[in-house]
Amino acid sequence: MIAEFGYGITLVSFLVAVYSVVAAVYGATKKSASLVESSRRGMLLTFPLITIAAGSLIYLLVNNHFEVAFVYEVTSRSMPTYLKITAWWGGQAGSLLFWSWLLAAFASAVTIRKWDRDIEFLPWVVMVCSVTLVFFLGMVVFYENPFTRYWLVNGNVEPHMFQPALATIFTPQDGNGLNPLLRHPGMVIHPPMLYLGFVSYVIPYAFAMAALITGRTDDRWIRLTRRWSLWAWLFLSFGLVLGGRWAYDVLGWGGYWGWDPVEIAAFMPWLTGTAFLHSVMIQEKRGMLKHWNMILVILTYALVIFGTFLTRSGVLSSVHAFANSPIGPLFMAFVSATLIASIALVIYRWPQLRGETEMKSMLSREALFLLNNLLFMSVLVICFWGVMFPLVSELFTGQKVTVGPPFYERATAPIFAGLMFLMGVAPLSAWGHSTVKTLGRAMWKSALIALVVTVILFITYTMNYIALIGFFLIALVIFVTAQEFWRGARARQRSQNENFFSALSRLMGRNRRRYGGYIIHISMMLMAIGILGMEAFQTSTQGELAKGDALDISGYTVKYRELASWDDTGKGVNFTRATMDIYKNGIYLGQLHPRIDYYFDSQQNMTIPGNRSTFKDDLYIILVDWQPTTAMGATFKIFVNPLVNWLWVGSLLFLVGIIFAAWPDRDPAEEISRRGISLSATQPSAAD
Amino acid sequence: MKKFLYTFTFIVLLGILFTGAALAQDNLPTDDEVNKVAHDLYCPVCQNTPLDVCPTDACKDWREQIRGMLAEGKTEAQIQQYFVDQFGDRVLAAPPLTTKFNLIIYIIPPLIILAGAIILFRSLKEWTTPKAATASSSEDGTEASPLKDDYLARFEEEAKKQK
Numbered sequence: 001m002i003a004e005f006g007y008g009i010t011l012v013s014f015l016v017a018v019y020s021v022v023a024a025v026y027g028a029t030k031k032s033a034s035l036v037e038s039s040r041r042g043m044l045l046t047f048p049l050i051t052i053a054a055g056s057l058i059y060l061l062v063n064n065h066f067e068v069a070f071v072y073e074v075t076s077r078s079m080p081t082y083l084k085i086t087a088w089w090g091g092q093a094g095s096l097l098f099w100s101w102l103l104a105a106f107a108s109a110v111t112i113r114k115w116d117r118d119i120e121f122l123p124w125v126v127m128v129c130s131v132t133l134v135f136f137l138g139m140v141v142f143y144e145n146p147f148t149r150y151w152l153v154n155g156n157v158e159p160h161m162f163q164p165a166l167a168t169i170f171t172p173q174d175g176n177g178l179n180p181l182l183r184h185p186g187m188v189i190h191p192p193m194l195y196l197g198f199v200s201y202v203i204p205y206a207f208a209m210a211a212l213i214t215g216r217t218d219d220r221w222i223r224l225t226r227r228w229s230l231w232a233w234l235f236l237s238f239g240l241v242l243g244g245r246w247a248y249d250v251l252g253w254g255g256y257w258g259w260d261p262v263e264i265a266a267f268m269p270w271l272t273g274t275a276f277l278h279s280v281m282i283q284e285k286r287g288m289l290k291h292w293n294m295i296l297v298i299l300t301y302a303l304v305i306f307g308t309f310l311t312r313s314g315v316l317s318s319v320h321a322f323a324n325s326p327i328g329p330l331f332m333a334f335v336s337a338t339l340i341a342s343i344a345l346v347i348y349r350w351p352q353l354r355g356e357t358e359m360k361s362m363l364s365r366e367a368l369f370l371l372n373n374l375l376f377m378s379v380l381v382i383c384f385w386g387v388m389f390p391l392v393s394e395l396f397t398g399q400k401v402t403v404g405p406p407f408y409e410r411a412t413a414p415i416f417a418g419l420m421f422l423m424g425v426a427p428l429s430a431w432g433h434s435t436v437k438t439l440g441r442a443m444w445k446s447a448l449i450a451l452v453v454t455v456i457l458f459i460t461y462t463m464n465y466i467a468l469i470g471f472f473l474i475a476l477v478i479f480v481t482a483q484e485f486w487r488g489a490r491a492r493q494r495s496q497n498e499n500f501f502s503a504l505s506r507l508m509g510r511n512r513r514r515y516g517g518y519i520i521h522i523s524m525m526l527m528a529i530g531i532l533g534m535e536a537f538q539t540s541t542q543g544e545l546a547k548g549d550a551l552d553i554s555g556y557t558v559k560y561r562e563l564a565s566w567d568d569t570g571k572g573v574n575f576t577r578a579t580m581d582i583y584k585n586g587i588y589l590g591q592l593h594p595r596i597d598y599y600f601d602s603q604q605n606m607t608i609p610g611n612r613s614t615f616k617d618d619l620y621i622i623l624v625d626w627q628p629t630t631a632m633g634a635t636f637k638i639f640v641n642p643l644v645n646w647l648w649v650g651s652l653l654f655l656v657g658i659i660f661a662a663w664p665d666r667d668p669a670e671e672i673s674r675r676g677i678s679l680s681a682t683q684p685s686a687a688d
Numbered sequence: 689m690k691k692f693l694y695t696f697t698f699i700v701l702l703g704i705l706f707t708g709a710a711l712a713q714d715n716l717p718t719d720d721e722v723n724k725v726a727h728d729l730y731c732p733v734c735q736n737t738p739l740d741v742c743p744t745d746a747c748k749d750w751r752e753q754i755r756g757m758l759a760e761g762k763t764e765a766q767i768q769q770y771f772v773d774q775f776g777d778r779v780l781a782a783p784p785l786t787t788k789f790n791l792i793i794y795i796i797p798p799l800i801i802l803a804g805a806i807i808l809f810r811s812l813k814e815w816t817t818p819k820a821a822t823a824s825s826s827e828d829g830t831e832a833s834p835l836k837d838d839y840l841a842r843f844e845e846e847a848k849k850q851k
């Protein structure tokens with residue numbers, strides 16, 4: 001009953017979304033305000049409708065309605081209620097509904113704003129959001145229906161939405177259970193974060209398309225969606241970090257990022273999104289790069305859909321899986337169609353998108369920002385091609401190949417180094433004009449201190465020259481950025497007669513985006529310390545130990561004390577937990593408990609490492625194997641992961657920085673600061 | 689005397705035998721040696737998982753196979769070749785340059801990046817070439833570090849005006 005109801009509501013919201021598209025286009029072309037308003041209301045209606053559909057699905061999930069195929073696949077009786085709810089996005093069909101729900105929420109939020117003089121954008125924004133919604137809901141309704149139930153037809157169990165003739169409903173005793181890897185708290189939050197990021201990028205894209213269609217190609221669309229793109233970037237970045245933390249905590253291979261195609265699928269829109277974040281500033285301040293910003297936002301949108309497609313269609317395991325899955329070709333068609341239509345629009349509006357000013361110097365901030373964009377695009381090209389090549393190879397030669405971490409690491413490391421160098425230089429360069437001399441004067445102190453730090457590290461820590469280059473760049477960026485805070489606050493202190501700290505806080509408060517950006521730069525450098533530590537200095541060892549035996553690694557001694565194994569029938573899990581004594585240079589530090597959890601329902605293992613984390617290094621122990629009968633010997637793999645903790649500290653600071661930059665404030669100063677600069681640069685083209 | 693000789697030879701031989709056995713025991717490659725080889729190989733079943741960290745039973749067997757081959761004295765390259773022969777190129781971390789087709793993975797990204805760089809520098813050059821018409825309309829080269837005091841003063845002034 002509930003299943004039919006949920007399906008019916010989903011179908012209705014699909015139809016409403018279709019209506020919104022039609023009404024928006026028709027209303028805009030016929031200049032009918034009432035039709036446009038009607039399309040807007042249709043858009044607004046989809047949110048409560050999908051909420052009801054999602055509510056029915058959650059009801060089915062929570063109440064063990066295993067006759068519903070989706071419920072059977074992702075839940076089981078032994079799962080706690082909160083996991084049954086989050087199982088909503090634990091499978092294909094549910095996650096597509098989840099995507100639609102988020103999109104409806106965001107699109108509604110953006111359509112209830114006051115439109116005033118931007119009213120001409122409205123129908124087209126509604127149209128783009130609704131088209132995307134129609135696509136996702138269409139897949140839910142026609143191909144990946146989470147409400148499909150099992151029916152007993154002539155003795156066979158078949159999934160159908162509606163009762164086939166002479167069939168009775170079939171209810172399995174218990175569900176399959178969620179993949180244990182997805183029961184970790186990190187995995188509970190990680191997908192919604194990524195999806196939030198993905199979905200929020202639809203909004204800037206919708207406004208960009210509206211600007212192209214209406215011909216209002218000034219930077220109004222960018223100003224309207226600035227916060228959206230910042231929040232989108234926040235969610236996407238945080239989703240990526242959470243994914244890394246989750247991998248580190250439960251995947252049990254000692255790392256956080258494996259250049260897996262699924263990871264790269266989420267990383268690619270982040271790359272274009274980050275490039276976009278930087279290059280819109282050029283357009284706002286200098287009225288340049290309008291074509292490029294359009295292309296970036298279009299690419300981001302396409303990569304968002306493409307990323308969902310990569311992770312959802314099964315194309316990664318094999319091109320043949322792609323051909324067999326109903327949604328693969330549809331995704332491909334949708335991505336291609338939107339991409340071609342968007343690019344066609346850009347070409348159509350090409351003359352109107354010409355820049356308003358000229359570039360003055362190769363070292364101006366806008367030139368450096370462009371270089372930054374080039375580097376981000378280079379990483380994107382490498383990632384994209386690395387993901388696509390195995391598919392291309394399989395398609396043309398039949399040979400399956402792997403493109404693994406070594407490929408990406410070697411190809412992208414110099415580019416990341418270049419990006420770090422730019423992070424050190426660009427904040428010092430001026431809009432419009434800079435010379436080697438002015439840059440050198442601004443930079444030499446920081447460069448000198450960074451060099452001193454590098455020499456100290458060379459003497460005390462490492463002789464690995466690649467790592468030293470990395471540390472030099474990290475130190476350079478941190479000092480340059482810190483100096484920017486210092487100089488700004490000092491200048492204000494002198495001009496306003498304030499004390500240093502209130503000068504600093506006012507300065508930051510008035511230039512949220514700038515100083516939030518600097519905080520993000522510093523946090524990126526902290527993260528880089530962690531990444532560098534892992535890449536350059538990670539060590540590992542493995543061995544089979546009898547009780548009382550020990551393994552030595554990098555000054556640590558790890559002694560195997562005992563192993564216990566027990567069933568927790570309430571949770572449906574068998575735990576096998578080892579106890580290890582940890583010594584460092586002979587001093588006892590405590591115990592760690594690596595363990596393996598075996599889930600009865602899904603018959604899968606989860607490897608939980610025992611981890612001792614300090615700012616110097618992590619000691620990370622994995623229980624690989626043990627002798628079940630005697631419990632005498634067990635095999636352990638031990639990693640020492642230097643500096644990796646800085647990655648997590650950096651990501652927390654990152655969160656602070658981006659919230660600082662994106663926090664909505666009604667302070668008019670920001671508006672003025674922007675105008676102050678655009679006045680000094682050139683007259684803005686429109687009535688802005 | 690003869691008996692002693694026999695006993696002596698026997699003991700010596702036994703000794704040699706046992707030392708040999710003990711040596712062979714020592715020669716059995718350690719987990720670390722196995723993992724070093726396995727780290728550069730990719731599990732043919734689970735995608736994109738290096739063989740040294742893959743938890744499945746199949747991978748465990750493959751690691752034991754590597755141990756056996758190492759004990760036989762095979763080199764890392766020989767072991768890799770064995771796995772390639774068995775399961776195809778996909779066990780390698782990156783496509784090998786044994787076929788011309790695989791070349792394109794290494795050629796295409798640099799080409800695209802190069803093209804991007806050329807486009808960028810050409811447009812930069814175009815933009816930086818001064819044009820008589822535009823030069824007068826835009827600001828004259830006050831090399832304004834955005835935080836210069838005079839800028840800040842102006843900014844504050846405007847802020848006050850707006851309030």
